[in-house]
Amino acid sequence: MLKSFPADLHIHTCLSPCADEEMNPINILNMAKLLGTKIIGICDHNTAGNIEAIKQASEGYDILVLCGMEVESVEEVHMLCFFENVETITKWQSFIYDHLPNRKNDANIFGRQQLVDKDGNVIGEEERLLLTSTNLSVNEISEKATEMGGLVIPAHIDRKSYSLLGQLGFIPEDLKVNALEFSRNASDFQRESILRLLNKEYAIITSSDAHRLQEMVFQKTFFYLETPSFTEVSMAFRCVGGRKVEIID
């Protein structure tokens, strides 16, 4: 029996330098609860440092937290990568850190990169510069993530900057992707006109890409699953057994 689960797979925490300090686990979960969102993806820039805290905090909530990361490729394309659990995304994080420049963040320019615990207490700051590109190509990112059992979703493809279509003009034929993400600002018309230009069919999601609580607007992206889990979400992208993801306007 399939049930529908409203989802927003692209939310930043206070670890992303450009996000508000109020983006801590409890605030994000409470906002998702208020909105009725049942599946959230946490995707900070090139890091997964706050994932464990929000996974722990989510235990008292009827909300699935997907372990994600917004990785920036050498072409300056943003790619959402999701993994099944904290352990795998931690391995992915060390792979990504090996491909980031060894530079320190300047909080005055980029903003603070706060690590928090499940109650939102600041337990440290990530010193490494996160708001920059790795030296990995989009193909290298998608191949490695897929090999590690992950899901790959090019982010906000309707945007001019930091998007697969903006930076690379079109979707490379051999690129492994599980779905495409449109930003919360993309109109139906924009979505339709972009999809018409693509030579393949893709699963589509919209996300808030929230850096502030007030940006966590309801996304109208619904997963049809038996139970909310990473595996079921991945099956929905492949339309296994009637599972699917839909945008309902």
Added chain:
Amino acid sequence: MTLSEIQSYLQLKAVTSVNNPDMKVEGGYASDLLSWVMAHAKENQLWITIQSHQNIVAVASLLGLAGIIVAEGVQVEDNTIKKANEEGINIFSCDKTVFEICGKLYELLAKGNEKC
């Protein structure tokens, strides 16, 4: 000015086999946003970029560009070179900055036009 003349003036290193070296280059274009290049670059222009993803080959082929100069010593990916050789797209590598290449190429092409 022909492609091979420009290649030798700018000391460009060909990373693919050079197709049609005597073709007349009609201008240059510089940008790293491929969507922007697709909308604005013109046929027979040399394109200067630091992108080396294989999509650059498709863009050059779509527009009929004279070739691509991958600037600033950026290493051209192997599958990009392979694809370019298959499609007959010329790719050159150059250690100079995009700014320097543009300046020199602009000057060369302006001189070339004066002669005509």
